[in-house]
Amino acid sequence: MSTQGILEKIVDEVESEEDELVDLCSKLVQIPTVSPPGESREIAKFIESYFGSLGIATHIYEKVEGKSNVCVELPGKREGKIIWLGHLDTVPPGDPSSWKHDPYGGEVVNGRIYGRGSSDTKGAVAAAMIAAKALSRLPRDERCSVEFWFTTCEEIGAREGARWLAEEGFFKGDICIVGDSEGFLPRDPVIDVGCKGILRVKLKAKGLAAHGSVPFLGENAVEKLIEVWRYARRISEFKLDVPKALEPIFESSINLFERRMKLNKSQEASLRRLYHFPTVSLNIIRGGIKANVVPDYAEAHLDIRVTPGTDMNSVKDRMINLVKESKVDGVEAEIYSLREGIYEDPKSPYVKSLSEAVRRVTGFSPTLRILTGGTDGVHVKQISKIPCLGLAPGVHGTAHTVDEYVTIENLTAVAKIYAVYPLLFKP
Numbered sequence: 001m002s003t004q005g006i007l008e009k010i011v012d013e014v015e016s017e018e019d020e021l022v023d024l025c026s027k028l029v030q031i032p033t034v035s036p037p038g039e040s041r042e043i044a045k046f047i048e049s050y051f052g053s054l055g056i057a058t059h060i061y062e063k064v065e066g067k068s069n070v071c072v073e074l075p076g077k078r079e080g081k082i083i084w085l086g087h088l089d090t091v092p093p094g095d096p097s098s099w100k101h102d103p104y105g106g107e108v109v110n111g112r113i114y115g116r117g118s119s120d121t122k123g124a125v126a127a128a129m130i131a132a133k134a135l136s137r138l139p140r141d142e143r144c145s146v147e148f149w150f151t152t153c154e155e156i157g158a159r160e161g162a163r164w165l166a167e168e169g170f171f172k173g174d175i176c177i178v179g180d181s182e183g184f185l186p187r188d189p190v191i192d193v194g195c196k197g198i199l200r201v202k203l204k205a206k207g208l209a210a211h212g213s214v215p216f217l218g219e220n221a222v223e224k225l226i227e228v229w230r231y232a233r234r235i236s237e238f239k240l241d242v243p244k245a246l247e248p249i250f251e252s253s254i255n256l257f258e259r260r261m262k263l264n265k266s267q268e269a270s271l272r273r274l275y276h277f278p279t280v281s282l283n284i285i286r287g288g289i290k291a292n293v294v295p296d297y298a299e300a301h302l303d304i305r306v307t308p309g310t311d312m313n314s315v316k317d318r319m320i321n322l323v324k325e326s327k328v329d330g331v332e333a334e335i336y337s338l339r340e341g342i343y344e345d346p347k348s349p350y351v352k353s354l355s356e357a358v359r360r361v362t363g364f365s366p367t368l369r370i371l372t373g374g375t376d377g378v379h380v381k382q383i384s385k386i387p388c389l390g391l392a393p394g395v396h397g398t399a400h401t402v403d404e405y406v407t408i409e410n411l412t413a414v415a416k417i418y419a420v421y422p423l424l425f426k427p
């Protein structure tokens with residue numbers, strides 16, 4: 001059969017499984033897998049029995065009992081091996097009464113499947129399962145090898161999930177497709193060619209307690225923090241030395257935002273700086289014990305995101321200097337996490353073949369983007385040294401929100417792309 005013929009065959013195959021795809025997504029949502037703790041044995045067993053009924057073996061790996069990671073291997077005869085990676089765990093639903101749809105109902109309404117994890121990333125898992133089923137029915141010499149990995153604890157650092165699997169040497173392949181992304185399918189597809197790095201800083205202010213009626217006898221730690229924050233926030237004015245090759249990707253990533261979101265003038269200005277300067281967000285502030293006591297301790301947590309390919313240490317050094325420049329006594333900056341971002345060469349052959357798969361399925365050319373957030377791809381890239389690209393059915397702006405949903409249209413499009421890629425991929 002011609003390549004075109006095989007591609008059409010597998011696309012039709014996935015198309016004919018749409019009802020099962022919806023059902024799978026709905027069932028996956030119905031099995032709670034909240035992180036923490038990231039317990040995932042029940043959902044792993046569900047995946048195991050699904051593939052078991054197709055005569056396909058699965059392997060379950062656990063660093064900690066009950067926190068299961070699942071691997072499904074599909075050996076192919078064509079050269080190359082693709083790793084597919086998606087996570088099974090979700091963030092908590094929050095107050096269920098604020099949801100219109102049951103967070104664990106997996107309700108299907110008007111072309112949408114609702115529930116916690118539907119967009120992030122159980123929809124992608126369902127799409128991968130259907131793609132695996134369709135691929136398994138093709139003769140082996142038509143496809144390269146694919147290994148599907150369904151992992152846990154992504155939402156809490158992946159120490160029992162992808163990061164541990166990478167450290168243990170489980171991931172071996174030529175390319176990793178990360179099913180953790182969101183975008184504007186099916187008419188405005190996106191491929192993530194990288195994601196930003198993360199720097200987390202704790203500002204710790206020490207003061208002197210006193211009675212609230214005689215504040216001049218104490219030293220107010222909260223006020224110290226406020227003063228230091230005025231300096232620390234200037235980290236967002238620190239110009240980054242970005243890789244030249246990524247400039248077109250910054251532009252296309254920014255254009256995507258502009259095309260798809262209604263922004264005011266100030267948001268627009270921030271967006272224009274998104275990749276050439278770090279962003280900083282003051283996300284936690286703690287201090288004080290009682291309304292009539294001058295606080296002797298306060299702390300603030302800053303979330304700083306840095307473009308991949310830039311020098312994170314220079315950002316860290318600048319941060320420490322900014323705190324010094326404030327000249328506030330008794331305040332210290334503790335860097336408690338530093339993780340570099342990742343990126344792939346947008347001109348690489350695997351970006352080209354994935355773009356081709358997207359075009360064949362959707363009829364549209366994908367926008368290449370650098371994600372502002374992070375994914376498990378970071379561990380696969382940095383520890384297993386496998387290039388990573390992101391592509392998934394997630395609906396923009398729905399991850400971690402109330403009434404999270406994914407569309408059937410997105411699921412079907414992505415399942416087709418996952419199924420087509422192993423036929424086009426060349427290492």
Ligand SMILES: [Zn+2]
Nearest residue numbers: 120155399400
């Ligand atoms: Zn998430």
